[in-house]
């Protein structure tokens with residue numbers, strides 16, 4: 001198996017973009033990022049959630065790890081592709097939210113599954129911002145098997161779309177937003 005296995009041949013980002021300049025108050029390299037919402041399936045404390053943690057790396061990269069357990073199987077002994085996509089959504093969203101400090105939701109997420117990811121293995125995911133075009137934020141990530149320089153098992157590309165906070169109040173429900181405000185009052189200077 002060759003290392004690169006480039007299955008994503010379309011241009012990326014797909015439109016002309018501006019460089020993704022991190023926010024002046026973005027956390028710096030080495031910062032361990034906090035859970036952005038206690039009830040998030042990706043990073044929160046929920047039973048059965050992925051419990052992922054992220055750290056800011058050099059050059060505006062975000063590193064996250066996802067260890068595959070028996071609860072994450074699709075095919076026998078192997079991680080479910082949908083859960084792997086979820087782990088990438090989390091890592092990519094963490095890069096967008098923490099580095100740009102702009103509230104955004106995933107509009108499109110594409111994944112290339114290049115190698116099986118067995119139960120007991122850990123994916124070392126590195127996410128980066130690729131460019132912005134107005135509200136559109138493009139990001140991509142690689143997931144390497146069992147070490148930061150292991151073979152790439154999964155690749156992902158995503159479009160996040162910046163939204164106003166009303167997006168969450170109008171489409172979500174009030175209790176959830178209230179809990180988010182209480183536990184993360186400093187996030188993006190949320191106004192009550």
Ligand SMILES: CCCCCCCCCCCC(=O)SCCNC(=O)CCNC(=O)[C@H](O)C(C)(C)COP(=O)(O)OP(=O)(O)OC[C@H]1O[C@@H](n2cnc3c(N)ncnc32)[C@H](O)[C@@H]1OP(=O)(O)O
Nearest residue numbers: 036089090093094097098105106107108136159161163187
């Ligand atoms: C510190 C905190 C850490 C935070 C850490 C956070 C980590 C959490 C990670 C998990 C994140 C999630 O799961 S988020 C949840 C999953 N996603 C969602 O629920 C999103 C559901 N979809 C929507 O709400 C909507 O479709 C939106 C908001 C994405 C877009 O709707 P809109 O606001 O009306 O805007 P719209 O004009 O349609 O789109 C804006 C531009 O984006 C383009 N666009 C939109 N969708 C697509 C698409 N699929 N493919 C191509 N292009 C698209 C449009 O063509 C347009 O381009 P142009 O005409 O301007 O050129």
